[in-house]
Amino acid sequence: MNNLRADELEKLFATGCIPSGANFASLICSSLNLQDAGVTVDTCQRIGLGCTPAATTLAVQSQYVPIRGTISVGNGASAVTGVDTDFLADAPAGTTLQIAGAFYTVSSVQSAVMLTISPPFPAAPMPAVASGQAYRDSDNLLQLSNADRQQLLLLDRTGTLFAAGAIQAQSVTVGKTVTAAQFAGSGAQLKDVPMSALTGTFTAEQLPDLPATKISGVLRVAQIPSLSRREVLMYAPTPLLGSGQTGASVCWKADVAYALTLEFQFNGQVIKRPLGPQGTLYIPLTQSTLFTLTARLQGVVQAQRQITVDVAQN
Numbered sequence: 001m002n003n004l005r006a007d008e009l010e011k012l013f014a015t016g017c018i019p020s021g022a023n024f025a026s027l028i029c030s031s032l033n034l035q036d037a038g039v040t041v042d043t044c045q046r047i048g049l050g051c052t053p054a055a056t057t058l059a060v061q062s063q064y065v066p067i068r069g070t071i072s073v074g075n076g077a078s079a080v081t082g083v084d085t086d087f088l089a090d091a092p093a094g095t096t097l098q099i100a101g102a103f104y105t106v107s108s109v110q111s112a113v114m115l116t117i118s119p120p121f122p123a124a125p126m127p128a129v130a131s132g133q134a135y136r137d138s139d140n141l142l143q144l145s146n147a148d149r150q151q152l153l154l155l156d157r158t159g160t161l162f163a164a165g166a167i168q169a170q171s172v173t174v175g176k177t178v179t180a181a182q183f184a185g186s187g188a189q190l191k192d193v194p195m196s197a198l199t200g201t202f203t204a205e206q207l208p209d210l211p212a213t214k215i216s217g218v219l220r221v222a223q224i225p226s227l228s229r230r231e232v233l234m235y236a237p238t239p240l241l242g243s244g245q246t247g248a249s250v251c252w253k254a255d256v257a258y259a260l261t262l263e264f265q266f267n268g269q270v271i272k273r274p275l276g277p278q279g280t281l282y283i284p285l286t287q288s289t290l291f292t293l294t295a296r297l298q299g300v301v302q303a304q305r306q307i308t309v310d311v312a313q314n
Contacts, residue, residue, distance in 0.1 A: 067134050138157065
């Protein structure tokens, strides 16, 4: 009894030939038997592979397949022994096994020929299994390959999809986690990304119209080094000027139209001086002096910067 091609069968059943029983057996085995193959076709031409099609044109259901070797398990026992088995590869912990028509979960695997199931195998009068067959769900549900036998698409029994090439879609909705080596595109439609998940550097040009009400969480300075619109700078670059003369050049700069006021003590008097957006002011010093720069916007204090120039260190 052989599985033959159509041209080979035609010769066996040509005019004048007397087909034998073996020839008829080859004819039957060379044809698709829907019952044996587990294929269902209903009146709406919906096809089911391993299942009855429902509302879909094509439905595919994975089937239990025999694992290598034979197994034995006694009544009320959790230990399963095998002969010519490889439990480490075929039935790792968590695998569902079908034994004598019932289903069990592999709790642990001790070796290639010893594992433990849960729940235990039923007690008598259920017949114990000696040199029987165990079955497990097939690994893969769908596999597509090209003519060179390169696997292009694989859908395994857990629902994980593996693709060798690019997957292109107009819209993709993901329920849990997206993991990728690299993302491309503008990301214009990204929403609700927490600040703690952002890394890298943002420039002021990348965030031109970001209102404060849209920002939540903590934005580190390293993430926005060029975004300094609320910074007011003050420093003393040359605290010692001239021979025998002690003084300080206090510099300032504001990035927006703040009303700036510099306050310090000089010869026992408190000096308050309004300043422009930026500049340098030289003041001869006779004692350590604290300079305070206050920035106001519409009368509200936005920032203060202080510098102490210590005459003793000059």
